[in-house]
Amino acid sequence: MCPERDLYAHGVLHDGPAPELLTKRSLVTVSHAIERSALATAEDGPLVVIALFQRMPYFLREQARYTRIAAGAAVTVVGLVAPAPPELPPGGYGVALDETEELAREWSVVALTPRFGASLVARDRREVVAAGTLEEGRLFSGRWGFRRDEALHEVIRLRAQLGDRLPPAALTAIDQVLRRVWDLPATPGESRAEAALRLMAERVDRSGPGRVAEEVPAPSPLVDxxxxxxxxxxxxxxxxxxxxxxxxxxxxxxxxxxxxxxxxxxxxxxxxxxxxxxxxxxxxxxxxxxxxxxxxxxxxxxxxxxxxxxxxxxxxxxxxxxxxxxxxxxxxxxxxxxxxxxxxxxxxxxxxxxxxxxxxxxxxxxxxxxxxxxxxxx
Incomplete structure (x- = not known):
């Protein structure tokens, strides 16, 4: 039985929280938190990690980290716009995206095990707010959280959208994790842990669009x-x-x-x-x-x-x-x-x-x- 069809039939998928405005700096902070969770040692079953980086330079900055993630995960998938897929070690699979497809504007990181899930899904608005650099001020519309069933939703979605570009071994590994997830309930108390994480993220990252005006001084008329x-x-x-x-x-x-x-x-x-x-x-x-x-x-x-x-x-x-x-x-x-x-x-x-x-x-x-x-x- 196809795990994707089975999960949809049982109504496991959720709409998730409403999208919010996120700066690129915010995305990097949350992405690193999810990647750190993927690198942590835990006896919670096989791990799936799927990440979309938009363009190659953004992935190259994190390539060493994803090499380590791929070494410990059941399957790791990285997608970005490029003539050829990014190179990853065994267990890792690169996907080349076309710049005209919807996924090309997406910055996403999803980690899923039978007992744990974390996800960040954001779409590039091609807009910017005042910030220290152009990259930091880029605006995205998206959502993030540390809830297993929301991560499950995103893995199923991305599997469907990337599936025809992944080899059978990658699809089999993803499906095996999805079956294990379906067999186990989500961990109680996820909302409590996520509330604490959101508070810490807000205090660490001061680049939210609502606070930019008061925290970024107006630039001089002329710069060198x-x-x-x-x-x-x-x-x-x-x-x-x-x-x-x-x-x-x-x-x-x-x-x-x-x-x-x-x-x-x-x-x-x-x-x-x-x-x-x-x-x-x-x-x-x-x-x-x-x-x-x-x-x-x-x-x-x-x-x-x-x-x-x-x-x-x-x-x-x-x-x-x-x-x-x-x-x-x-x-x-x-x-x-x-x-x-x-x-x-x-x-x-x-x-x-x-x-x-x-x-x-x-x-x-x-x-x-x-x-x-x-x-x-x-």
Whole structure:
């Protein structure tokens, strides 16, 4: 008898708690707790662990831990978007996901034995809140808990969705655990243990969306290159294909000889006014960097192309408004806009597009994925 059909027939599966907003930092905290439980020594029967990591760089950071988990579990399955499955030791099975399928946006870790269960299931919202880094602030909608029957539900679901990509040995091992789970009741008192774990998680992890505003200070209008690298994850772990980020390159030029005609001090005041105008449309989670005396880059996570073009238009209007305070200086503004999920981000292509726009006299250009600049619709 198919254990999946048998379990559904007996009504074991539960809807589980309502989804909640979780930051990436929260997910990592809970994931590590579940993985630690999978590594603990316990005489509670065979163990199944299934994890979805979205992209290879996220798994590589945890590969050593999953090698240890696979050594002690009856079966370990790891799924992520990649041309080929991740390599795992005997007892471990990698699954390559297509970037267009639903599981590609899922960050999940499930551990199940006949007596124990823990699960984290979250879907990437492709949104972000203000946090120390872009990765930490990524938002997911999901739920987690340390209840066996909820973990059972997720193992059955993931077995069904991954089953045609798993070898018979893996499916047999999973089914053997499911049969053992069905034979035993869940451990009483799970809700008490979970309540304590949730309290500890809340106190350890202070990155919840409801608390971000009061705990993450507003960024400076302008950051330096090392700060931008840390924030975008270039010095840590990040991956392409997850969070879309809008890049707006800006060049602000003024007539030659301005410093000689109006004085260096006046020029410095004008430069500060330009920076204020450029950063005025930014949200608390956005960043800006000065790449050259007359060139800037605005980095705005989780914007659509239309929204990014609207911000660029605001930049044009904001800089044009400086004429009211500096009537004798005419600023020429050129921008280039793209939205990308590439990592590293295509900064060089955006700078090239800004140069092209300034040379051709195009106020606003767009950068396609092929890095071809074209006049933006007006």
């Amino acid at each position: 290159e090392p700060t931008l690298r840390r924030w975008t994850g270039m010095d840590g772990v990040t991956a392409a294909g997850t969070l879309p980020v809008a890049l707006i390159g800006v060049r602000v030029s003024e007539p030659a000889g301005t410093a000689e005609r109006f004085g260096r001090r006046s020029t410095a005041r004008e430069a500060q006014a330009v920076i204020a105008a450029l950063t005025a449309p930014l949200r608390p989670l956005d960043r800006a960097i000065r790449l050259a005396p007359d060139e800037y880059l605005l980095v705005l996570p989780a914007l659509t192309r239309e929204e990014a073009l609207a911000v660029a238009a605001q930049v044009h209007a904001s800089v044009a408004g400086l004429a009211r305070s500096y009537p004798f200086v005419s600023f020429a503004v050129h921008t280039a806009v793209t939205v990308t999920d590439r990592r590293p981000m295509p900064v060089a292509e955006v700078r090239h597009a800004v140069e092209w726009a300034a040379r051709e006299g195009v106020p606003m250009a767009t950068v396609a994925r092929e890095a071809v600049a074209s006049a933006a619709p007006r």
